[in-house]
Amino acid sequence: MGNALQKTIQQLKSDNREFFHMALSVDCVIFGFDDNELKVLLIKSDLEEFHDEWSLLGDLVMPNENLDSASYRVLKDRTGLDDVFLEQVYTFGDVNRHPAGRVITTAWYSLINIKDHQLSLAHNELHWHPVNEISTLAFDHKKILDTCLKQLQSKIDEHPIVFNLLPEKFSLRELQSLYESIHGTKLDRRNFRKKFFLMDWLIDVNELEQDVPHRPGKLYRFNADRFSDGKKENVQEAQLH
Amino acid sequence: MGNALQKTIQQLKSDNREFFHMALSVDCVIFGFDDNELKVLLIKSDLEEFHDEWSLLGDLVMPNENLDSASYRVLKDRTGLDDVFLEQVYTFGDVNRHPAGRVITTAWYSLINIKDHQLSLAHNELHWHPVNEISTLAFDHKKILDTCLKQLQSKIDEHPIVFNLLPEKFSLRELQSLYESIHGTKLDRRNFRKKFFLMDWLIDVNELEQDVPHRPGKLYRFNADRFSDGKKENVQEAQLH
DNA sequence: AGTGAACGTGTAGCTTATACACAATTTAAA
């Protein structure tokens, strides 16, 4: 055939019904941070082929639903949260990636504050898994997870997105520990602090940590004003170099 | 419905044929470099809705075809080239993005040496357009082009991919002009040269430019050995900072 | 009162990025 896209859908239907024997899905890699570990929200697969394997949260895209709406819907259904950070990463379309048939999936990752959805978690077969303890997942979901983690790693040094994983007020130790979990490295404490103060991403809220068995650190919140509205892009660009 | 992905395709077909009333396509942003300008290969749309508008090169994904195979096929059909640089960028899935029906498209960009496919070009309605002279395209293709260009811009400083746009031997002026075209900026000549020599991406082939109306510059080729095989990833990582 | 644990702070050395000018080579035109 020539260029199928130049025909109408009606023509295609009569030409070859096979075009429609495929489905499109979204899969969400939902990251959380708890207990000094980066975690991801998974569900037990109930497909026979992957009995007892864990898988990412996903669903088919509805015929009248935008692609990004589908991923927001999955998030909302599973965590009860909307207004979360969500970013598209990659589309996986190997013919045999899904045992039930041709399913092409678009992968997204999301950053949420793990404390915000304790309630909805109880009603599900969902569990948080430490990212670096996951060696296999159902389908090609391990590959999807790895791809999303890499994307996250490359974003956090230049874009202020990790704050979506933290409570509103946090200490510099928590922030550094989060960066270390995502990158899988250790960072120098003094240089880390200096860098963040210079970047002006933080606001001192004049409070101290509570209930820590050592000298409490100061608490900060994310300086969201610097990244709001029209200024957002300019400010981000300015920090790229 | 619950999680449609947990059902089989057979179940889905009986549930709701609407799931299959959509199609998946690929669209390729094929970049070339000629006459000191970054260009993109476009085709006249023959859809009535976009009469006389230009559009990217794309096609539907076949039911038994991997997603990346589909984009390679489009490239091969349109340029006669295989073994080209091709990278997935983003999937566009708004319900009404295509007037003929629900078509979700995955965008890719490709870098080719514009001289390599003169022949196949003659048999088509294809034309090279300077990227910065394009203000509208059919469908949402302008948005797709912009997204791919941004991706290209953010890649070229850390990954040695622009050489796909150049002939085997090139002068430093050509290389700098290419970077300037992609970034839309002017660069300092001395610093540009110093940076490239330090990066060790180039090999001096001990030849001079021919037929230039001024003092000829030395010719170089890309030091591909440094990025081949298993070493590839390590070397690239080492240059990220 | 003493111990353990993490907090808060500054500097020196190194690497990287930027700004910037002039003599040499080739072609083309007078």
Next chain:
DNA sequence: TTTAAATTGTGTATAAGCTACACGTTCACT
């Protein structure tokens, strides 16, 4: 054959950013 136009090839000084590194302070716990 001289001259003008265009572009090549080259180095240094300054600024900015990254890295490595140590010690006194504060709080909880016993």
